[in-house]
Amino acid sequence: MIIPPFPGVRNTRKGLSADALYDLVRNAFGQLPDHRHPKATIPLTDAISSAFAMFSLKDPSLLAFDERRNDKNMKTLFGIGQIPSDTQMREILDPLEPDLLRPLFHDVFRQLQRGKALEPYVFHDGCYLLALDGTGYFSSNKVHCNSCLEKKNKQTGEVTYQHQMLGAAIVHPDHKEVIPLAPEPIQKQDGSTKNDCERNAAKRLLRKIRQEHPRLKLLVVEDGLASNAPHIRDLGESRMHFLLGVKPGDHEFLFDRVTEAFEQDRMTVFSWNEGDVTCEIAFTHKLPLNESNQDLLVNFLQYAEYGADGHRRKYFTWVTDLRVTRGQARHLVRGGRARWKIENETFNTLKNQGYQLEHNFGHGQQNLSVVFAMLMMLAFLVDQVQQLCCPLFRAVWKKLGSKRALWDNLRSHFRHFTFTSMQHLYEVILHDLAKELPAPRLDTS
Numbered sequence: 001m002i003i004p005p006f007p008g009v010r011n012t013r014k015g016l017s018a019d020a021l022y023d024l025v026r027n028a029f030g031q032l033p034d035h036r037h038p039k040a041t042i043p044l045t046d047a048i049s050s051a052f053a054m055f056s057l058k059d060p061s062l063l064a065f066d067e068r069r070n071d072k073n074m075k076t077l078f079g080i081g082q083i084p085s086d087t088q089m090r091e092i093l094d095p096l097e098p099d100l101l102r103p104l105f106h107d108v109f110r111q112l113q114r115g116k117a118l119e120p121y122v123f124h125d126g127c128y129l130l131a132l133d134g135t136g137y138f139s140s141n142k143v144h145c146n147s148c149l150e151k152k153n154k155q156t157g158e159v160t161y162q163h164q165m166l167g168a169a170i171v172h173p174d175h176k177e178v179i180p181l182a183p184e185p186i187q188k189q190d191g192s193t194k195n196d197c198e199r200n201a202a203k204r205l206l207r208k209i210r211q212e213h214p215r216l217k218l219l220v221v222e223d224g225l226a227s228n229a230p231h232i233r234d235l236g237e238s239r240m241h242f243l244l245g246v247k248p249g250d251h252e253f254l255f256d257r258v259t260e261a262f263e264q265d266r267m268t269v270f271s272w273n274e275g276d277v278t279c280e281i282a283f284t285h286k287l288p289l290n291e292s293n294q295d296l297l298v299n300f301l302q303y304a305e306y307g308a309d310g311h312r313r314k315y316f317t318w319v320t321d322l323r324v325t326r327g328q329a330r331h332l333v334r335g336g337r338a339r340w341k342i343e344n345e346t347f348n349t350l351k352n353q354g355y356q357l358e359h360n361f362g363h364g365q366q367n368l369s370v371v372f373a374m375l376m377m378l379a380f381l382v383d384q385v386q387q388l389c390c391p392l393f394r395a396v397w398k399k400l401g402s403k404r405a406l407w408d409n410l411r412s413h414f415r416h417f418t419f420t421s422m423q424h425l426y427e428v429i430l431h432d433l434a435k436e437l438p439a440p441r442l443d444t445s
């Protein structure tokens with residue numbers, strides 16, 4: 001059954017609708033070098049586009065996606081000529097170098113810049129807030145590949161194989177949507193038997209982000225694990241400002257200097273009330289980060305909330321290279337607290353809101369697990385851009401009440417009817433046009 005296009009909400013910014021973004025991504029996939037024999041039956045573009053479509057549709061498994069092999073929508077909406085079987089998709093994507101997918105994130109980012117959709121994300125003095133954090137998404141005692149991290153149980157000798165990634169996303173305290181940049185896998189490096197670690201991955205990621213975005217002004221927000229001297233020096237070399245969580249237990253030397261600054265009246269302190277809650281900010285400048293790096297001076301910012309009983313309920317502390325002023329301190333506190341968006345709005349969404357980051361879609365021998373994780377992040381980026389820029393997408397989401405219902409509807413409409421575009425599909429869902437149709441498409445030819 002073909003439903004005619006329906007005129008509706010059409011004020012999505014040019015280049016930022018689902019159709020424009022799927023086109024953009026599909027064209028970029030087409031530029032990737034094919035590592036296989038020139039006579040390979042399924043084009044690489046089709047295999048990568050298929051994986052991207054699977055994550056865009058939130059199919060629960062490769063097997064579920066396999067049922068789409070005769071679906072005309074795959075050609076019309078995702079531009080896929082030949083859909084590979086699940087086995088073919090795994091074989092084709094396994095040798096793909098994950099870094100080849102990084103430019104795709106940049107292409108979408110550039111569209112956002114062109115569409116002026118990023119301007120509201122500027123946070124402080126022309127800088128965007130860039131939240132960085134690591135997460136694990138695969139763990140097994142049996143399944144493993146060449147790039148798995150290996151953790152050996154000291155008592156039993158049993159090896160656990162893992163995959164982790166360092167994620168990066170532009171966030172803003174006033175906006176729910178996050179704009180992920182390409183993540184960096186934390187994995188065993190080529191020719192190395194030594195496991196990678198988050199700090200090395202961060203070094204690589206900062207370098208790559210700087211290459212991709214040479215002039216982008218960034219203020220990096222991270223948790224307490226990041227407030228160490230080598231990483232702060234890496235941030236400086238990458239010309240990035242920082243606002244990093246810091247904990248008294250991990251930075252005793254620094255917090256002794258903080259106590260001294262309070263005692264010697266070198267701390268600027270001010271407070272205000274919000275209902276029964278008293279909020280207090282304190283800051284000072286040029287404290288040594290730790291005993292062994294006394295030449296590395298950082299500025300210190302603290303935020304606390306006290307209940308009516310005087311009991312401290314919330315307490316956050318950061319170190320930063322930015323000069324803190326009374327006028328800007330509250331704003332910076334909001335920026336520091338927006339760091340959780342990479343955990344909550346990014347990783348938790350990918351794990352629990354239909355994307356299934358922790359599901360094993362296929363592990364492969366070389367890069368498959370990493371390639372799938374990158375493509376899922378790319379599909380998430382495209383979804384976030386739609387959510388940010390496409391009124392039609394937002395209207396459908398609002399009507400259905402949840403993302404889960406939205407993805408379910410998307411899949412069932414996709415299965416039963418034939419559409420001319422994603423806009424067409426969203427309009428049909430929004431205006432309930434499908435239920436007026438006689439019968440769902442039953443043939444699968």
Ligand SMILES: [Zn+2]
Pocket residue numbers: 144145146147148149161162163363369
């Ligand atoms: Zn692996």
